[in-house]
Amino acid sequence: MRDLLRTVVVAPMAGGPSTPALVTAAARAGATGFLAAGYKTPQAVEDELRAVDGVYGLNIFVPAAPPPDVEALERYRRALQPEAERYGVELPPLRLGDDDHFAAKVELARAYGVPLVSFTFGVPGRAVVAALREAGCRVLITVTSDDEAQRALAVGPDALIAQGGTAGGHSATTSPGSYTGDATALDVLRAIRTDVPVVAAGGVAGPADVERLLAAGAAAVQCGTAFLLADEAGTRPAQRDFMLAGRGPGTVVTRAFTGQPARAVRNRFTDAYTAVAPIGYPAVHHLTAPIRAAAARAGDADGLNLWAGTGFRSARPGPVADLLAALMPS
Ligand SMILES: Cc1cc2nc3c(=O)[nH]c(=O)nc-3n(C[C@H](O)[C@H](O)[C@H](O)COP(=O)(O)O)c2cc1C
Numbered sequence: 311m312r313d314l315l316r317t318v319v320v321a322p323m324a325g326g327p328s329t330p331a332l333v334t335a336a337a338r339a340g341a342t343g344f345l346a347a348g349y350k351t352p353q354a355v356e357d358e359l360r361a362v363d364g365v366y367g368l369n370i371f372v373p374a375a376p377p378p379d380v381e382a383l384e385r386y387r388r389a390l391q392p393e394a395e396r397y398g399v400e401l402p403p404l405r406l407g408d409d410d411h412f413a414a415k416v417e418l419a420r421a422y423g424v425p426l427v428s429f430t431f432g433v434p435g436r437a438v439v440a441a442l443r444e445a446g447c448r449v450l451i452t453v454t455s456d457d458e459a460q461r462a463l464a465v466g467p468d469a470l471i472a473q474g475g476t477a478g479g480h481s482a483t484t485s486p487g488s489y490t491g492d493a494t495a496l497d498v499l500r501a502i503r504t505d506v507p508v509v510a511a512g513g514v515a516g517p518a519d520v521e522r523l524l525a526a527g528a529a530a531v532q533c534g535t536a537f538l539l540a541d542e543a544g545t546r547p548a549q550r551d552f553m554l555a556g557r558g559p560g561t562v563v564t565r566a567f568t569g570q571p572a573r574a575v576r577n578r579f580t581d582a583y584t585a586v587a588p589i590g591y592p593a594v595h596h597l598t599a600p601i602r603a604a605a606a607r608a609g610d611a612d613g614l615n616l617w618a619g620t621g622f623r624s625a626r627p628g629p630v631a632d633l634l635a636a637l638m639p640s
Pocket of ligand 1 (some may be wrong): 431
């Protein structure tokens with residue numbers, strides 16, 4: 311495991327930022343990079359698996375959504391109508407079922423013997439973990455508490471990822487109703503009782519954060535936000551421009567875009583809808599998709615899910631090798 315998990319893991323970032331170029335450059339620079347399978351078709355994932363080079367991982371979403379509250383989702387659909395009008399788009403009918411091609415993505419990981427396979431949004435079945443390990447893959451499961459860690463350990467992973475509420479993007483929490491996002495990566499790392507290696511993730515802005523997490527026992531530190539502006543990342547231009555302009559009042563945990571708690575830069579959309587958004591991934595993700603797409607086309611950061619962790623103001627542009635060097639403790 312130690313040969314695969316370098317000190318810094320460049321986090322999987324679905325929705326654009328993670329590219330084979332980012333992952334390959336991370337490997338060349340001495341980090342471990344992850345491809346993000348989330349939202350992609352199996353064909354797109356396979357294309358990326360063919361394009362990547364060096365030690366790497368693949369991240370897969372576990373379809374573990376609680377039963378949807380259709381009435382609450384319909385209410386949210388009505389609440390979003392002014393946004394649809396603002397951007398001149400139609401809100402789609404509710405789409406409740408979507409497993410993000412889970413089985414096909416696991417099969418690809420097996421077929422390609424992907425060295426590291428991480429999961430988020432829940433715990434994969436024991437048979438899935440066993441099949442991956444049999445194919446030579448090492449399995450990591452993302453958790454946000456010791457409770458989740460114990461459930462994850464029951465299926466026999468090689469390592470855990472302890473994700474703090476400070477992390478950018480979706481939380482892996484399986485309790486989206488009570489999740490506050492207040493726990494730091496250090497809090498989650500310290501709470502977890504296990505003998506398997508634990509990778510810490512969330513809110514890392516510089517070498518002091520990396521050093522603190524390693525000193526507390528982390529096997530590696532997974533960083534996403536610090537690489538959002540990397541030259542090799544596929545981050546959307548509207549998000550890049552927004553972050554480069556150094557604006558933004560801070561970050562907030564919100565279900566407004568997807569129905570699953572996620573940390574994003576606060577903007578007009580999060581201010582308007584965080585209080586009323588229901589639990590309901592992936593239904594809310596599909597519902598807001600046309601709004602987000604129109605906002606991206608218009609370069610309007612106020613209608614976009616600007617996923618970012620609490621350390622977002624420290625993110626810098628440049629080649630991944632330079633960004634990595636800036637994060638390494640001396
Ligand atoms: C834009 C973005 C997209 C993300 N997408 C994923 C993903 O697809 N899968 C996943 O396990 N984690 C995802 N994450 C969370 C990261 O794995 C990691 O927990 C987080 O980036 C660590 O916190 P930091 O952003 O403060 O460094 C994403 C994070 C960001 C910022």
